Amino acid sequence: MLPAPYLDRLRTQLQQLPELIAHAHLALLPGAGPRGARVSGATRTPPLPCRLDVLDDLGPRRDNTPTLGLLTSWAETVLDDRRRANDWSAWAILPTPTRAPYELDSEHQARTAIQYLLFHLAFAATRTYATDLADEAGQLHRHLSEVTGWYRLDKPARRRALALPCPRCGLLSLSQAEGDDIRCSDDVCGVIMRQTEYDARVEDYLATAA
Known part of the structure; x- marks a missing residue:
């Protein structure tokens, strides 16, 4: 069960995630990465057309770095929990991605999962898994904030x-x-x-x- 300040922080993080995801996708565009030192001559290897660090954040990872997939996983967990309680508002199906996880449909799936999580947040905050949900969503928010240079929200609202x-x-x-x-x-x-x-x-x- 989440105390009110931590519930407020989780709600704010979920509300900010769609914009963070959009900025992460923008970071994949050519020239979005940090500029290196100027090199003269024609022997330098051509720069990569995207930032691979952000690409890794949007796609599957082999380490413990949080990815967009956790949003869908948590949305399915909360929806299944409410279905077991025979709650009509939980009878929804998340979209299934049809292309590579880092392409647009992954962003659409994540945005849909965020909408479900926000709608059912008051319910989820009372469940035994509420702290795990808040921790993982917070890790994703902080990680995308770092790789995109946008929102930082490290402390709950006082x-x-x-x-x-x-x-x-x-x-x-x-x-x-x-x-x-x-x-x-x-x-x-x-x-x-x-x-x-x-x-x-x-x-x-x-x-x-x-």
Whole structure:
């Protein structure tokens, strides 16, 4: 079961992954790699037409580097878990790639898997595998961030605990990250409040206590 700050981080990482994947594909274009020293004469070996380090990140690997395939694997895991609970929202089939894993259909498959994961994220966060899902998605996010030079999100968003109890479950479980709505960290409740709603409750509480 994921605490609210780590669930927020996982949601943000999944939302950013499609753009990271797109930049990874752009890095495969000729001239996208780092430039070497200028060499005169005609004896230098012609440069490769793409960055092989990024190509490896999109295709299958023989080491432990995370690849796009883990997104599909986790989406299938979550969907199967919900099917076993006879949840109608989980009856979906992920697209099957028909070409090499690093070509466009792999990107389409990954984007579809991300959409499913985001849709079922609240459910997945309550399962025993939630921490493994967050760890592997985070590793993929960090790895693509490094090879593309884009998003870096190493720490979970810090949340500030609030004084009033949750209006639904009555627990002292309300918290807020900067720029975010107020959320209840209880997984069963999960209430979300606007700042104006919480401020109105504060005024009511103060008026009652006066």
